[in-house]
Amino acid sequence: MQIIGVRTPLIKPGDDIVNMLCGSLNENEIFLRDGDVLVLAESAVATAEGRMVDLSTVIPSKEAEELAGKYCVDSREMELVLCECDDIIGGVPGAALTITKGTLSPNAGIDGSNAPEGHVVLLPENAQKSAAKIRAGMEEFCCCHLGVIIGDSRTQPLRLGCVGMALGTSGIVPVEDARGSKDLFGKPLNITRKAVADNLVSAAQLLMGEADECIPCVLIRGAPVKMVKGSQEMPIFTPEECMYYSNIKQK
């Protein structure tokens, strides 16, 4: 299995990300093959899709002002958090802890990093659609069957540091069901599902970094991934089904 970072010029609102990637791949003489998986940083995809917001254009509501004070967040950014998230379940200084598009994320995934001063970038509106669109464009360019993942970085409970998380995928099975497999002793397996897409994003994060690397795309070649023709929805736990969530209640 090989993991290769693809450097691009800085991606700006309105850029055609497929064109830019094709240019960078050509320049680096990287030729895509059947089964290759491209992991794209959500911030680059969202920026190209016009999800960058100039904070000076946002007028915070009273609720946003209150929450902004409580969690020490810019009140205009908090207004965007309220618009983007499904639910706010708490917070710490600097971040409201939200459920956004079904997953836990600080400040609804809104980030001021890698945006010009006074601007923030929202998550892609529909990462599944973004993945499908980029995959279609890239497959046309390279004439082979690819997987595409839109990846983000998140922290885990009681762990320090960011790991990878897939927001949307196309062309691959994002979570593989290992139920029915046998263990080393021929017994049915207890552990049941593999978060393949999340693991691919974590592998890609090693090369993407978080700072000024300008590597918004990572090519993963030779990963034992199940390819599919269309796009499979990311399966998501409801709070009631989740082992962690079902054992907690909000303060």
Add this chain to the structure above:
Amino acid sequence: MQIIGVRTPLIKPGDDIVNMLCGSLNENEIFLRDGDVLVLAESAVATAEGRMVDLSTVIPSKEAEELAGKYCVDSREMELVLCECDDIIGGVPGAALTITKGTLSPNAGIDGSNAPEGHVVLLPENAQKSAAKIRAGMEEFCCCHLGVIIGDSRTQPLRLGCVGMALGTSGIVPVEDARGSKDLFGKPLNITRKAVADNLVSAAQLLMGEADECIPCVLIRGAPVKMVKGSQEMPIFTPEECMYYSNIKQK
């Protein structure tokens, strides 16, 4: 960056894991180099270290019997969970949700998969020490500077499927501090730490799988990892510092 699975014979209690790995590497003509990182499955390391327990030798306490009934777990296994964990914070049918060695884990990381019928495998007693010992042995064998990680798989809140998590490391910086780095626009970064060791384990999990693959070791070559001479402790959040944990309370 390259990721290579290393197949070994089935690892049994008392086996010398360094010897077995060296044999497998030789057989496959894989020659280790400076900066290579070996990710080892905790179940293999724990088994070799004699952490396999015959459940018929365990006498459950009254507390274990009660919790076993509550969470539908074998009462002898629950006795082991009570011995191994720091705290039980809840549970679902089939698993008590515990904090063990500082991290969230179902059933204190005790697993009946990949153990003979009627047996379970506890986590390595001290994964940092295991990593340091294996690294010393492997470095003697290959005469170069390596990183070693003992890896496990865990689920994340509101996500389906297992991802990688590092229990202990040696020779590498497990969590890199990116504070002070600049973003694409030259502003200081908001996101601050990279869980490099967890991401390396997630990358390795893609090749390890969860079932009868017999790939307890994965070699990662060319990862941009910071090497160190000794072993750095895995930094761990206290529940109070954790964004998720500080916002919840137990039922």
